[in-house]
Amino acid sequence: MADSPKRQARRRKIPEATVSRLPIYLRSLLEAAGDGLPTISSERLAELSGFNAAKVRKDLSYLGSYGTRGVGYDVEYLQFQMSRELGLTKDWHVVIAGVGNLGHALANYGGFSERGFPVAALVDADPEVVGTEINGIVVRHIDELPAVVAEEDISIGIIATPASAAQEVADRMIDAGIRSILNFAPTILTVPPDVSLRKVDLAVELQILSFYQQRRSGDGDGSASSESAGSGRGG
Amino acid sequence: MADSPKRQARRRKIPEATVSRLPIYLRSLLEAAGDGLPTISSERLAELSGFNAAKVRKDLSYLGSYGTRGVGYDVEYLQFQMSRELGLTKDWHVVIAGVGNLGHALANYGGFSERGFPVAALVDADPEVVGTEINGIVVRHIDELPAVVAEEDISIGIIATPASAAQEVADRMIDAGIRSILNFAPTILTVPPDVSLRKVDLAVELQILSFYQQRRSGDGDGSASSESAGSGRGG
């Protein structure tokens, strides 16, 4: 604990809540950079990202003291530091499992490559789908997943299969060496502790919305987490 | 405050964190009902939903005392109470704005209707898209939004337009009377306090995954919120 007097700041533990806000800050910085601003204050960054200034400053302080008192943060430098912290200095290759409705849309989406997450492979179990080409990528059979992961240097897996197949697909991904999974199937997946799992569940989001809407119609109370603060336009 | 001695339990305030878990519990109950179980213990429900039993019990206690000590919760009855609380006793009609890649996939997806959120209308700004039919629904022009909302009794809006148009589309939705919005565009929206706003941002999810993956490769620490507890299969 008391090794060296002042040197405990290396590799700070960043709170989970903060981590989930970093990408938003980064996007806001990109916007500020686009406007040609050399520096940005926590106040302005708060406006752009939809949080409050105190939270912004506290979050940024976990990355280090990259601001200048009386001036603000150097946009470009902060962008760099944040990208580094988020691991965005390299591309992360993504495989999408399940090339149906949703898988198609994701494969065609250009926004991933732009942000450093190129879709490098597609896999499916349906022989009719395997072999077809989407956005320049030929769909491979899911049995080939280990080979695909090795060949394409895949590190992130996206599950866009029906819920019934999701756990099996996740297991296969993990067997193939993937340690980060994003799941779109509406089901609970079980993964070992060394695997990161995040989920996107649209039905859940809609149900949360309906809860608050019903409450609002019943008595008086809104708010459904998320942003909504600030004023004017947001970005 | 002290109006009647024991009657403060009416219309309990349910914590936000609990609300976001209710849809998961509901889905787990559906599964249990499918297996023909008449009752379910908090322990089992915890397994199915990926949380721990204490949290399950506390969450359910906000809805009321619907369990039976020594036995568990009546699956059907709890399902009913939870649906009622979430406002799922009626259908909520949804409009999707922006019928591109993603909008198409969402419009074709059957899972929404199944869960009580039928897609009742589609709107877009592109004259080439307006008039086309998807999944039995003719795409209308976004200028007609107020009429569409009235005609189709829309209460939830989904934004699947490019980020640059998202704020304007949100404003139009709100003008048209919509009070619940789900945003897929990677941008911060500003809405009045009486409007619920939730967002789904895939790039953010991927960046969070890359943060933890990079950390894991650097020193030793995993975990990216979400589920991952329990053992065996999860659903």
Add this chain to the structure above:
DNA sequence: TTCCGCTTGTTCACGTGCTCACAAGCACGG
């Protein structure tokens, strides 16, 4: 050089959410 205004970084107090632990209470068997 010195002073002043501005913004950061941090501290502190508070609220929310989570986990543990256990008494209360129900069903069932004897």
Add this chain to the structure above:
DNA sequence: CCGTGCTTGTGAGCACGTGAACAAGCGGAA
């Protein structure tokens, strides 16, 4: 009718996240 076993419902302590407030510190003006 009563005891036993099991599961709920909840109270207390703790961890985490949030927001306000302010001293520290930098840049620019005079």
